[in-house]
Amino acid sequence: xxxxxxxxxxxxxxxxxxxxxxxxxxxxxxxxxxxxxxxxxxxxxxxxxxxxxxxxxxxxxxxxxxxxxxxxxxxxxxxxxxxxxxxxxxxxxxxxxxxxxxxxxxxxxxxxxxxxxxxxxxxxxxxxxxxxxxxxxxxxxxxxxxxxxxxxxxxxxxxxxxxxxxxxxxxxxxxxxxxxxxxxxxxxxxxxxxxxxxxxxxxxxxxxxxxxxxxxxxxxxxxxxxxxxxxxxxxxxxxxxxxxxxxxxxxxxxxxxxxxxxxxxxxxxxxxxxxxxxxxxxx
Amino acid sequence: xxxxxxxxxxxxxxxxxxxxxxxxxxxxxxxxxxxxxxxxxxxxxxxxxxxxxxxxxxxxxxxxxxxxxxxxxxxxxxxxxxxxxxxxxxxxxxxxxxxxxxxxxxxxxxxxxxxxxxxxxxxxxxxxxxxxxxxxxxxxxxxxxxxxxxxxxxxxxxxxxxxxxxxxxxxxxxxxxxxxxxxxxxxxxxxxxxxxxxxxxxxxxxxxxxxxxxxxxxxxxxxxxxxxxxxxxxxxxxxxxxxxxxxxxxxxx
Numbered sequence: 001x002x003x004x005x006x007x008x009x010x011x012x013x014x015x016x017x018x019x020x021x022x023x024x025x026x027x028x029x030x031x032x033x034x035x036x037x038x039x040x041x042x043x044x045x046x047x048x049x050x051x052x053x054x055x056x057x058x059x060x061x062x063x064x065x066x067x068x069x070x071x072x073x074x075x076x077x078x079x080x081x082x083x084x085x086x087x088x089x090x091x092x093x094x095x096x097x098x099x100x101x102x103x104x105x106x107x108x109x110x111x112x113x114x115x116x117x118x119x120x121x122x123x124x125x126x127x128x129x130x131x132x133x134x135x136x137x138x139x140x141x142x143x144x145x146x147x148x149x150x151x152x153x154x155x156x157x158x159x160x161x162x163x164x165x166x167x168x169x170x171x172x173x174x175x176x177x178x179x180x181x182x183x184x185x186x187x188x189x190x191x192x193x194x195x196x197x198x199x200x201x202x203x204x205x206x207x208x209x210x211x212x213x214x215x216x217x218x219x220x221x222x223x224x225x226x227x228x229x230x231x232x233x234x235x236x237x238x239x240x241x242x243x244x245x246x247x248x249x250x251x252x253x254x255x256x257x258x259x260x261x262x263x264x265x266x267x268x269x270x271x272x273x274x275x276x277x278x279x280x281x282x283x
Numbered sequence: 284x285x286x287x288x289x290x291x292x293x294x295x296x297x298x299x300x301x302x303x304x305x306x307x308x309x310x311x312x313x314x315x316x317x318x319x320x321x322x323x324x325x326x327x328x329x330x331x332x333x334x335x336x337x338x339x340x341x342x343x344x345x346x347x348x349x350x351x352x353x354x355x356x357x358x359x360x361x362x363x364x365x366x367x368x369x370x371x372x373x374x375x376x377x378x379x380x381x382x383x384x385x386x387x388x389x390x391x392x393x394x395x396x397x398x399x400x401x402x403x404x405x406x407x408x409x410x411x412x413x414x415x416x417x418x419x420x421x422x423x424x425x426x427x428x429x430x431x432x433x434x435x436x437x438x439x440x441x442x443x444x445x446x447x448x449x450x451x452x453x454x455x456x457x458x459x460x461x462x463x464x465x466x467x468x469x470x471x472x473x474x475x476x477x478x479x480x481x482x483x484x485x486x487x488x489x490x491x492x493x494x495x496x497x498x499x500x501x502x503x504x505x506x507x508x509x510x511x512x513x514x515x516x517x518x519x520x521x522x523x524x525x526x527x528x529x530x531x532x533x534x535x536x
Contacts, residue, residue, distance in 0.1 A: 007354040008366075011347050011410070015369055018407045019376075022384035025391060082284050104288050106515045108468045110485055111504045114492045115291030118298055121496075125294060158288065216377030219470065223492055233379050240383045240475065250387075253380055260377070 030250035040246060048251030057235070061255075064232040065263070067146075068215040071153040075210050076203060078154070079161035083202075084195075086162075087169035098166065105159035113152050113223050120148055120224070144226030152220040157213055161206035168202025169195070204271045208264050215260060232256055292508065299501035316502040326503060329487040336398055336483065337466035340405035345459045347406070348413025349451070356421055373408040374415070381408065382475030389476060396478030404476045405466040412465060413458035416522070420454030453521045460518035464511055 033045040051057065086097035104112060119125050120142040127139040142148055172195065180190040218233035232252060239249025299317070303310035320326055351370060355363055373381065385404050386396075394400060428450070432442040470485035477486055484507065491500045 005354070007350050011351040011354075011370075012366075014347060014407070014410070015372075018385065018388070018403060019369075019372060019381075022388040023380070025387050026380075026384045029387060078284070100285055101288070103512055103515075104292065106464060106468075106511050107292060107508050108470065108485055108488075108504075108511065110470050110488055110492070111295065111507060112291060114488070114500070114504065115295050117492065117496065118294050118501075119291060155287070155291070212375075212377055216379045217471075218379065219489070236379060236383065237474075240386060246387070249383065253383060257377075257380060 026250045026253055029246050030254050032247050034245060034247055045247065046251075048245075048247040048249075049255070051248050052251060052255060057252075060230060060235060061232050061259075064215055065259070067150060067153065067231065068211050068263075070150060071157065071214045072207050072210045074150070074154050075157055075161040076207060079158055079206065080165060080199075080203070082158075083162045083165035083169055083199075087166050098163075101159050101162045101166075105163075109156050109217075110219060110223075112156055113220050116148065116152050116155065116224060117143060143224065146225065148224040149221050152224040153214050153217070156217075156220065157210045160209040160213060164205035164209070165199055165202040168199040172198040200271055204267060207267050207271075211263060211267065212260055215256070295501050295508070296505045298498065299505040301498065301501075304498060316498045320499050320502050320506075323499065325482075325487060326484075326499075329482050329484045332398060332481055333467055333483040333485075336401050336405060336481070337463050340402045340409055340466045341459050341463045343402075344406045344409035344462045345413050345455055348410040348458060348462075349417050349455055351410070351414045352418035352421055352451075353447075355418065370411055370414045373411040378469075378471035379475075382472040385472070386475040396476055396481070398481040400476045400478070401473050401481050401483065404472045405462075405469060408469075408472065409462035409465055412461050413455075416458040416461065417451055417454045420451050420522075424450050457518040457521040460514050460521065464514045464518070467507075467514075468511060 029040065030048050031044055031046065033041045033043050033047060035041045052061075082101070086094055086101070089097060117124070121127075122139040122141070122143070124143070126142065127136075130136045131139065176194050176198075177190050180194050181187075185193070215231070216233050218231060218237045221231045221234055233256070236249050236252045236256065239245045239252065243249075297309075300312050300314070301309060302313040302315070351366075355366055355370075358366070382404070385400070385407070389396060389400050428446050429442050432446045433439075437445070468485065469483075470489060473483050473486055474489070477483060482490075484503070488500060488503065488507075491497060
């Protein structure tokens, strides 16, 4: 027992030093000031939090939330049928389907995002095809638009949604469906009242993963959105690496994490409420 | 659906053989971009950085992650729950937060951003994944064999060396392969904690993509895609090796 505790010490020290302490320092810095040279000044200030309430930043944060929610919803709509199909296919198709969904997950998101530059830019594949087939006379501006950012986000995070939903559907008791149809439920009704509630946990995990990843990602908006579009994460990154306004960057980070937590709770509640409705509908 | 997932990736591979600098059309087959990649000093440097960082952080995180998995299973349910949460944290925390908080820590410690700081960051997130994979393996195997060995008079170390280790080895290898891939692929965290002397391949690619497209990048990306996919398939194979073992997934869900 004692020796086991000894074995645990290096890991605990590591996590404390490189995970917990850094985050505490960030919270601390968010309450400091900086001097004219951009250096930290050790006096208490909530300047960083105040700056956030500038309409400019509030607007950007609102856009970030809208984009992240939109990405999550679209991912859910695309991924559910996919996960459903894979979970109900033959074992062979299941193995292959899962593998094919997982492989892009392991390819660097930077590379996956860059792939869309090849497709969307003015001399890109899509424009070349459209021009050559005569559908358009002039190349379309697709890159550096909000739509491109949304597309890139959805594309990057589909695997995050498919896998948890698949796991939930896979684990569900299929005999319940037989029971439902024996009792006279149509296929749609069986899906609505049996399958859907049982995949709730999977959808929830997927939504949280996609939402958190989307809102914390600055690369996609950077590459596909160009200079015009920026998300909260782009601003946070700029405060730490460019503008060197750490108190403001730290305050934004704290706000970001806190609102992410709130959003996760809201997702949770929304899913739960739906579950309750279904339960009531059943009785 | 699969077309949507794979078309962009296919495009990169295709373009890496395309004999043109700019246009979207196909101008014939060439290996030139791969050849010029070989001559690119910056790519070589980034490759060496990426590989050395990945090797060191894989080794350290595999040892630490395995230690954590081994020692945690003997604890009481309650303390295990809390520590489990701590070890899962890096999987849940947004990369951007992890990256910037480490940047802040290093600057407070007056530690110059270098390969060392990137390694520390990579170890911190990799060790969680190793922990997840190895503890899943441990949970599957039960304690009977170890107890039997102890009953037959084996010392603690002998039991570990001859009974526990061989059984968790596939889990450790799978964890190590995942850690290696994560380190090789990481951009978000590295971007914050890498200095000018420790540019990794993803950071180099980011710089190139921002500056505009050079077809060499397609070749480089194609090679990275190949390496990631091979490593992950290998990890998956290690996890599923041995009959009767419950099938596991390499992903933390």
